[in-house]
Amino acid sequence: MFPQRKCGTPCYSAGPSMPSSPGQKLCAAVSASTWVEPHGRCTVVFALAWSSPKVKFQKGCTYNRRYTQFYGTSEKSAVNLVHDALTKYKLWEEEIEKWQNPILKDERLPEWYKFTLFNELYFLVAGGTVWTDGQPPAIDEKKSPGFNHQKSSKRGTKDTNQGSVKDRHVNLAVEQVPHGGYMANGDDHSVSKFAAVHGSEMQEQINGLKSEEPIPYLISKDGPEHVGKFLYLEGVEYIMWNTYDVHFYASFALLDLFPKIELSIQRDFANAVLYEDRRKVKFLADGTSGIRKVKGAVPHDLGTHDPWHEMNAYNIHDTSKWKDLNPKFVLQIYRDFAATGDMQFGRDVWPAVCAAMDYMDQFDRDGDGLIENDGFPDQTYDAWTVHGISAYCGCLWLAALQAAATMAHRLGDRHFAEKYKLKFIKAKAVYEAKLWNGSYFNYDSGTSSNSRSIQADQLAGQWYAASSGLPPLFDEHKIRTALQKIFEFNVMKVKGGRMGAVNGMTPKGKVDETCMQSREIWTGVTYAVAANMLLHGMEHQGFTTAEGIFTAGWSEEGYGYWFQTPEGWTTDGHYRSLVYMRPLAIWAIQYAVSPPKAILEAPKVNLMDRIHISPHMVRAISEISIRKVAPDNRCFPSSAFHCEC
Numbered sequence: 001m002f003p004q005r006k007c008g009t010p011c012y013s014a015g016p017s018m019p020s021s022p023g024q025k026l027c028a029a030v031s032a033s034t035w036v037e038p039h040g041r042c043t044v045v046f047a048l049a050w051s052s053p054k055v056k057f058q059k060g061c062t063y064n065r066r067y068t069q070f071y072g073t074s075e076k077s078a079v080n081l082v083h084d085a086l087t088k089y090k091l092w093e094e095e096i097e098k099w100q101n102p103i104l105k106d107e108r109l110p111e112w113y114k115f116t117l118f119n120e121l122y123f124l125v126a127g128g129t130v131w132t133d134g135q136p137p138a139i140d141e142k143k144s145p146g147f148n149h150q151k152s153s154k155r156g157t158k159d160t161n162q163g164s165v166k167d168r169h170v171n172l173a174v175e176q177v178p179h180g181g182y183m184a185n186g187d188d189h190s191v192s193k194f195a196a197v198h199g200s201e202m203q204e205q206i207n208g209l210k211s212e213e214p215i216p217y218l219i220s221k222d223g224p225e226h227v228g229k230f231l232y233l234e235g236v237e238y239i240m241w242n243t244y245d246v247h248f249y250a251s252f253a254l255l256d257l258f259p260k261i262e263l264s265i266q267r268d269f270a271n272a273v274l275y276e277d278r279r280k281v282k283f284l285a286d287g288t289s290g291i292r293k294v295k296g297a298v299p300h301d302l303g304t305h306d307p308w309h310e311m312n313a314y315n316i317h318d319t320s321k322w323k324d325l326n327p328k329f330v331l332q333i334y335r336d337f338a339a340t341g342d343m344q345f346g347r348d349v350w351p352a353v354c355a356a357m358d359y360m361d362q363f364d365r366d367g368d369g370l371i372e373n374d375g376f377p378d379q380t381y382d383a384w385t386v387h388g389i390s391a392y393c394g395c396l397w398l399a400a401l402q403a404a405a406t407m408a409h410r411l412g413d414r415h416f417a418e419k420y421k422l423k424f425i426k427a428k429a430v431y432e433a434k435l436w437n438g439s440y441f442n443y444d445s446g447t448s449s450n451s452r453s454i455q456a457d458q459l460a461g462q463w464y465a466a467s468s469g470l471p472p473l474f475d476e477h478k479i480r481t482a483l484q485k486i487f488e489f490n491v492m493k494v495k496g497g498r499m500g501a502v503n504g505m506t507p508k509g510k511v512d513e514t515c516m517q518s519r520e521i522w523t524g525v526t527y528a529v530a531a532n533m534l535l536h537g538m539e540h541q542g543f544t545t546a547e548g549i550f551t552a553g554w555s556e557e558g559y560g561y562w563f564q565t566p567e568g569w570t571t572d573g574h575y576r577s578l579v580y581m582r583p584l585a586i587w588a589i590q591y592a593v594s595p596p597k598a599i600l601e602a603p604k605v606n607l608m609d610r611i612h613i614s615p616h617m618v619r620a621i622s623e624i625s626i627r628k629v630a631p632d633n634r635c636f637p638s639s640a641f642h643c644e645c
Contacts, residue, residue: 059306134228250584270352296359327400334403369427387446399461524582
């Protein structure tokens with residue numbers, strides 16, 4: 001506090017203050033004086049800002065933050081930030097009210113939901129968020145021994161005509177595609193040919209990289225309003241950037257509120273799909289080794305110490321063998337494509353979609369069109385083993401086949417549209433025959449003690465299909481029956497529905513104790529299940545399911561997890577992983593309540609019905625299936641990727 005004179009007038013220092021010297025520790029204070037009439041009132045506005053224009057990662061890469069595009073990197077940036085805050089804060093408050101009021105005044109919505117919806121957004125600030133200007137990094141050579149990152153004497157300079165690929169910025173936009181090549185070209189292979197050529201070009205570039213070199217920094221082209229690059233952590237305990245299997249749930253918040261950032265993230269992953277990083281990594285679960293990033297596989301995350309260059313910081317399992325990442329990539333791409341109506345985005349990422357789908361062929365062991373799990377926790381439930389066909393991954397795969405076929409149709413790629421539709425028809429029949437038991441889909445097709453467990457997340461693929469305006473994967477009766485079973489068992493049999501949805505429940509109504517994750521209640525998954533219920537007209541069940549997370553996590557009678565919502569908790573309230581990304585999935589509920597305009601106004605037609613399968617495609621798929629079931633044939637010659645068996 002400033003000392004006060006006896007007359008009550010504050011004592012002020014004349015003249016501007018001087019900047020502190022490096023290493024000098026200072027405290028500071030601000031004050032203001034004003035005249036207040038008797039019984040009057042006066043508001044004194046203060047603003048605090050600080051400028052930290054650069055973010056530096058452990059391996060030596062330094063990036064300018066997004067706001068420097070508007071305020072620069074000088075020491076005076078903070079002054080300009082404070083100026084704008086003082087002169088515009090009333091406008092900002094008005095804009096916030098305009099954004100929140102339609103939800104706060106919506107009488108259809110429960111009161112607890114309205115403020116929990118906004119409160120869960122704390123993670124976009126508290127989740128270690130980094131937002132850069134999107135330009136290449138500056139490199140600290142002392143901090144990055146052994147890494148030959150691209151160097152640039154001038155930030156933002158792009159030289160695509162000289163040097164090898166490791167010295168260039170690679171742009172994956174499809175500028176070289178002739179106009180009309182996607183939508184108007186009469187050649188029904190126009191896009192698929194481009195995808196093959198594009199993949200070939202990328203392979204040549206990859207082959208130019210040495211095994212010890214990181215993936216080049218890729219400049220995404222996201223239209224005239226360049227929004228830079230965005231990172232947020234899986235959680236403050238799981239420090240990996242943009243963990244993709246979790247972003248699958250959390251991404252609804254970004255799509256609803258910051259759609260261009262969401263598209264930027266998807267472009268980063270689309271770029272990554274087509275690259276390979278052959279540096280060796282040891283996997284902790286089984287002690288085996290493999291390469292850091294396999295071509296065609298969607299990375300688990302964008303890294304930790306050197307994001308965008310050194311991906312897959314997660315090393316418990318070899319995630320190139322996970323069964324959910326590639327389908328989740330295709331589903332997110334199509335949902336964002338459908339929700340934004342951004343055709344250029346669709347064209348840009350289509351080669352990566354094709355690559356991601358083709359990569360999954362190796363996991364269809366018997367040629368029935370359906371992928372199989374491999375007897376280890378090869379999906380986001382990375383402690384919960386799966387055998388054979390699984391409800392979770394199988395449903396994601398069915399939805400991905402439908403999304404890829406529909407996207408191919410909309411982009412004018414008839415070859416891939418036919419291919420994926422035919423696979424979908426085959427796979428759907430197998431999935432229902434192997435897993436549907438009359439009231440829900442079994443956990444998996446194996447013979448283990450938990451194979452008939454009721455998984456809360458079994459219809460994740462259907463959730464995305466409905467969110468994207470796609471036709472239902474199954475009869476509506478089956479979908480609603482399975483969701484009702486989940487509600488009655490996974491939700492209501494756990495403390496009367498006041499905890500959320502437990503991940504696994506036995507048919508006898510007991511919590512599945514197979515592993516840590518089967519007996520946990522995952523907050524984000526509960527929100528996703530609730531959104532799925534709402535999408536299928538089950539309003540009471542949906543909001544009751546979601547309210548369990550509010551009651552246990554946010555209410556006064558709960559466990560005190562407000563503004564630090566964990567990944568999950570057990571039935572006695574013990575948490576795992578505070579401040580976690582997945583609970584942003586509550587925005588999937590809002591998405592279900594108020595779908596995007598592009599989804600609402602889309603023609604109410606089943607685009608899958610417009611895809612006509614040619615006899616040639618039927619023969620081609622049949623021949624591939626025959627080769628796959630041959631006992632002495634372990635390779636998949638139809639794949640775009642070389643087999644190393």
